[in-house]
Amino acid sequence: MIVKTNAPVILIVSFQNYTGISHLPKVLSEAGFSVCAVCPRNGHLSQTKFLKEVYPLPEHTFYWLFRKVFLKSVKEAKPVLLIPGDDAALAFLQNLMFQLPSGEFKELLSLLKHSLGFPEYYRACTDKAAFGKMCESIVLNTPEQYLCLNTSEVVHTAARLGFPLVFKKTLSCGGTGVHICHNMQELRAHATGFFGTGIHKLMDWLKWEVHKARGWDIRHLMQPQEELILLQKYIEGKVISHTFVTWKGEYLAGFTYENQNKGERSKDPSRNIRIVDHVPESEEIARKLACHLGFTGFACIDLIKDKKGEIFLLECNARPTHTVVYGREIGLDLGRMLFETRTLDQVPHDGIRNFALFPDAYRENPDNFDANTSRIPWDDPKLFCSLLQECPGQTISIKWLVSMVYYWTIDKLAAYRNRKLMFSYPVIPDFAANPGKQRSREEWMVVPEVSI
Incomplete structure (x- = not known):
């Protein structure tokens, strides 16, 4: 411990x-x-x-x-x-x-x-409808979208937007409640399933009213204030995300990555990511959003870059995602940034690296899973055994053992043992050149410490 x-x-x-x-x-x-x-x-x-x-x-x-x-x-x-x-x-x-x-x-x-952060924006952090309104107020580029109260409004709005389009519940997470509809039949099915009919709608309403009135089930916190559907114009392009850390609304550091999920699965959580070169537009959007929300900690924004190169903001997770840990693999330790509460200037890095979430990516495709690109917790046995339970019926292959040996020998200081220097701010060069040397807190500091 x-x-x-x-x-x-x-x-x-x-x-x-x-x-x-x-x-x-x-x-x-x-x-x-x-x-x-x-x-x-x-x-x-x-x-x-x-x-x-x-x-x-x-x-x-x-x-x-x-x-x-x-x-x-x-x-x-x-x-x-x-x-x-x-x-x-x-x-x-x-x-x-x-x-x-x-x-x-x-x-x-x-x-x-x-x-x-600021309480007046709490709803915007979880409710997609409120998030869209907030983005509009601070002039952030988002896809064209409309709120619908019933199936009839959904159908009329779809006729105006055209297909394909994105059907979203105002309150959902992890890709659930989000559907890409290619025709009116698919759209009607999702709309009818959401708004409900007859006795089923009544029973659902009564269930949630009891939860809210008695306050006894934690799930009522994820119930929307109103039953609304968000119809969003579908934008064909590449989905990218930006994971970052903030201090009282001040953007400290972050990195951009591509979600390797394709097609319909692009809306799902990213199990395989590809960290890309510095994208100034995504950093600027994150910086503006962090300042407006005023929170401290980690967050991640999802964006899409269309064929013309224009970037649209899709969603914001005002909490850490699993990608925070991969910053250290490119020399950008977001945890350390938060501890030191300091801002460093970012420069484009000259390496692109792929990473896989363990055990999710392995469970999804064990044959193509690369253990060396995943942060398997070899140094945390209880956590490793717990995560391994997510992979029933799977056996540890020889490449897993190779990965374990690699971790404890060549890559033991993986956070700073990069083959090429990917970020050139002051704290990295001499440490990268001498990976066996442990830096003290005093040596790490390059600007006055801000007390937490």
């Missing part, structure tokens, strides 16, 4: 058992933080050795029990920053901002605002 004396504490709050977030504690711990987590008992995140403390959630999704565990964790861990690990956790933290009495929880409310 990792324990750092007097190190600032980050508390990760995660309600769902996602694989990607389980890699984040290592990045944060090695950057200098002590990391604690509120997460499912025996989930992937709880298994990593890079957590100082785990506050397990109860099996039942009672809202008041989740809140009780969270308040206990904040009191004991005394974090300087809260990081939501998934959309449900983000919604939970945002709702607390409006539910807690200011007198009794003054310090916690201040921590929530520091971590999540």
